[in-house]
Amino acid sequence: MAFRSSTFNNILLLVSLLLLSIAGTSCDPTKHLTEEQYLLRKNNIKLTTDKGITRRGELKDNVERLIVQKTNTYFLGVPYKVWLYNLRYEKYKKDSIQSKLIERPVVFDSSLVTRSVNNIRSYLFNQGYFNPIVDDTIKLKGQKAYVDYIVTTGNNYLIRKTTLDVDDSTIKSIVKSSMGESALQEGKEFSMSLLEEERSRITNVLRDHGYYKFTQENVVNFSLDTFNKELLRDVDNPFESAINFLAAQKTDKKPTLDVNIIIRAENKDAYKPYVINKVSVFPDFENRTDMRDSSMYHSLINGVSFRYHNHYVRENVILKYVYLEHGKRFSQTDFDATINRLNQLGVFQTVRIFLSEDTTGTDSSTNLLNAYILMTPAKKLEFTGTVEVSTGMTYALGVMPGISFRNHNLGKGANLLTASASFGAESAYNPHEGKTFFQHFSLLTKTYSLNASIDFPKFLSPFRIRSTKKNLPRTVVSFGTSWLDRLNYFTLTNTSANFAYNWRETSTNTWDLSPAFVSIIRLPKVSDSFQRRLEENDFLKNSYRETFIEGESVGFTFSNQSDNKGHSYSYARVSAEEAGGLLGGLSAIGLLNNLNYAQYLKFDFDTRRYINRRRSQIALRFYGGVGIPYGASPTLPYIKQYFVGGAYSIRGWRIRTLGPGSYFDTTAESTTNFIDRTGDIKLEMNAEYRFDIIQLFSGAIKLRGATFADAGNIWLMKDSKDYPGGVFRLNKLGDDIAISAGAGLRMDIAGFFILRFDGAFPVKVPYNATYDRRRWINPFDGHWGISDIVLNIAVGYPF
Numbered sequence: 087m088a089f090r091s092s093t094f095n096n097i098l099l100l101v102s103l104l105l106l107s108i109a110g111t112s113c114d115p116t117k118h119l120t121e122e123q124y125l126l127r128k129n130n131i132k133l134t135t136d137k138g139i140t141r142r143g144e145l146k147d148n149v150e151r152l153i154v155q156k157t158n159t160y161f162l163g164v165p166y167k168v169w170l171y172n173l174r175y176e177k178y179k180k181d182s183i184q185s186k187l188i189e190r191p192v193v194f195d196s197s198l199v200t201r202s203v204n205n206i207r208s209y210l211f212n213q214g215y216f217n218p219i220v221d222d223t224i225k226l227k228g229q230k231a232y233v234d235y236i237v238t239t240g241n242n243y244l245i246r247k248t249t250l251d252v253d254d255s256t257i258k259s260i261v262k263s264s265m266g267e268s269a270l271q272e273g274k275e276f277s278m279s280l281l282e283e284e285r286s287r288i289t290n291v292l293r294d295h296g297y298y299k300f301t302q303e304n305v306v307n308f309s310l311d312t313f314n315k316e317l318l319r320d321v322d323n324p325f326e327s328a329i330n331f332l333a334a335q336k337t338d339k340k341p342t343l344d345v346n347i348i349i350r351a352e353n354k355d356a357y358k359p360y361v362i363n364k365v366s367v368f369p370d371f372e373n374r375t376d377m378r379d380s381s382m383y384h385s386l387i388n389g390v391s392f393r394y395h396n397h398y399v400r401e402n403v404i405l406k407y408v409y410l411e412h413g414k415r416f417s418q419t420d421f422d423a424t425i426n427r428l429n430q431l432g433v434f435q436t437v438r439i440f441l442s443e444d445t446t447g448t449d450s451s452t453n454l455l456n457a458y459i460l461m462t463p464a465k466k467l468e469f470t471g472t473v474e475v476s477t478g479m480t481y482a483l484g485v486m487p488g489i490s491f492r493n494h495n496l497g498k499g500a501n502l503l504t505a506s507a508s509f510g511a512e513s514a515y516n517p518h519e520g521k522t523f524f525q526h527f528s529l530l531t532k533t534y535s536l537n538a539s540i541d542f543p544k545f546l547s548p549f550r551i552r553s554t555k556k557n558l559p560r561t562v563v564s565f566g567t568s569w570l571d572r573l574n575y576f577t578l579t580n581t582s583a584n585f586a587y588n589w590r591e592t593s594t595n596t597w598d599l600s601p602a603f604v605s606i607i608r609l610p611k612v613s614d615s616f617q618r619r620l621e622e623n624d625f626l627k628n629s630y631r632e633t634f635i636e637g638e639s640v641g642f643t644f645s646n647q648s649d650n651k652g653h654s655y656s657y658a659r660v661s662a663e664e665a666g667g668l669l670g671g672l673s674a675i676g677l678l679n680n681l682n683y684a685q686y687l688k689f690d691f692d693t694r695r696y697i698n699r700r701r702s703q704i705a706l707r708f709y710g711g712v713g714i715p716y717g718a719s720p721t722l723p724y725i726k727q728y729f730v731g732g733a734y735s736i737r738g739w740r741i742r743t744l745g746p747g748s749y750f751d752t753t754a755e756s757t758t759n760f761i762d763r764t765g766d767i768k769l770e771m772n773a774e775y776r777f778d779i780i781q782l783f784s785g786a787i788k789l790r791g792a793t794f795a796d797a798g799n800i801w802l803m804k805d806s807k808d809y810p811g812g813v814f815r816l817n818k819l820g821d822d823i824a825i826s827a828g829a830g831l832r833m834d835i836a837g838f839f840i841l842r843f844d845g846a847f848p849v850k851v852p853y854n855a856t857y858d859r860r861r862w863i864n865p866f867d868g869h870w871g872i873s874d875i876v877l878n879i880a881v882g883y884p885f
Contacts, residue, residue, distance in 0.1 A: 115172070129153050133145065134239065153206075167188055202222075216312070217240050241341065244340050245275075289301060290419070297357065304356050360443075364456040365391065366458050368458070368461065370396055370461070371461055376395075410457045430558065431500040434461045471487070489506065489507055501541065504541070509534055532569075536567055539565070559587070562586045563586075564583065584604075605633075605635040606635075607633045624808065625802070633723045634682060635665050662688065665684050669685075688713045689712055694885060710768045712766065714766070729765070730824075738796065738826020746764070768799075770796070790834065799823055824851060824852045827849050840882055848874065
């Protein structure tokens, strides 16, 4: 069943007429306004600035946020919330509106325009634009008002020099030695926010040196001097000074300023360093009475006191992440790291630290602090369910439900045990088979998987591995097995095990290393028809052979999402994998016989950029990889090969139905003849614009929309007569790239999970065997219809 162009155009016409009728009958949003009132229809910002494209968009968003009077909510040009208000005008004009689905018409107020202009001027001044020009223009058309805000930022000041004015020589020395990390660097664009950032940085530096009572209030002021004294080097020669000033105006693109940081302490305790004395840990803290409850379990390990109601977690596990130590100077970094690392163990719901001054010591020259670490246990066991749905509208439906179990504190060691099971099924749709709707579907594929892993918060090794507490060392041991049953073709099983280390180098850099992984691929069942296909196709024969895989891998991940705290951020991952080198060496010396093992090298990369705006996000991704078989392996094993398509890839094609290269299977029109398309090389690019639409039930459900485009393909490393056009060639890369586009809806349910609906269709095909032998597809030329839309339903974002 396929709808062609005429049917599709009729549907578009009906939808358009429906929207027009809604717009026409939505009641004029100004109908209940008086003659002297105007509906605020639009705020428009005309921005002139020296910022680049990315910073310009961010600046414009921030300026827009400062406009006091916002317009009503519009969707496709229709103020639907005002329409709902007008439907029951007599009721709502007297009552307060509680629902977020209803809005009163926004009546234009010129005084609020003046307030908005002042807000924008103040904001730009704080950003270092000391002479901005902000004007407004009001246009009245009919009974609607349009406001233009004309903003010219001018040039913002650059920092020329930073000096210190401190009333204590020791404090001044510490701050001066840290100025290399200061936000107030020479040549940097100045903004008032840098001053607050520097105030916080100086406070943290001194608190890291033990000055526990030093606060941001002790950085009392910042003195700004916009006059360049270098122009008055010779005060006795005013003529030379005037020439210097005129020359500077011609050569300096931006004005400059000096910043003087003033630090004072009215209370001299701010300049006293403190040392940690007693450290007490309460892993299952209930209330203040625990401080005096003598019946609680008590132990003293390495100078740290532990007090329990129940022995919830072993002491040595907690001790690894306690950075506040007896006899060590107080450090704000150690204080924060203790909270963060204990939270990351995953066994505590809350972690708090209280500090109190210890006045019991006999040495009055030493200032002591007692630390109390109070923790509330988290839920130990957790069950979760997932479901993934993919469909090609009239021709296929795939469903994969799953369930997982987690024990966050296995063996009282904060070890995370995860066990999961899933089942998947894929069916074809043929309207010519069967009599009822459900009889039109026939089962194609069944998948089963069972997986388990244990995540230890330490390195497990027969020899000592050097690490620090701040590296967050982890060891993950995992096991799993899966069955792929392609009805009428074959059954493939994969049993695997993996031993891996993971650690954090910095706040942005993470490493993972697997010194050993194993997979065993078997084909317990092969149909006669598929066996004949294997004998005729060398690539398939080598891909689906029974294989033993043993190897190792290493990966590096960069992400500055946590550091950027809600702002735009980047992500990158590169990894390498090798298999068969050890087995090849054993085979060469005669220690290994009659074993089909795989030998290959694999390199993968994944780069992403997320550009965050106030109500939207632009997400970009470029990723791929290459696998190089060698020695005993003419091709990569099936489970290590690349594929594209589906809910998390090129969404205009179903999973594993595209490629390799420009290869096209004429029998693929019949889904039952379909064999997975895989390759040795993969390149893919994705771009997605995500935006807010509406919030329901007081924000419990947030509906977001997206438009997206996906491009890429897979290729073979070597020529294959069975896949003409499937090998990678640089001069054919442009022709081989497949492109799809589409739109989607995302339902964020209470922040718990995101249900995603994406509809996509091919825009450019890498093959020219269909669509009247044209690679670029015109949806209005009669060769395209509703049946070409692929609907993907999944949980979570695609990337």
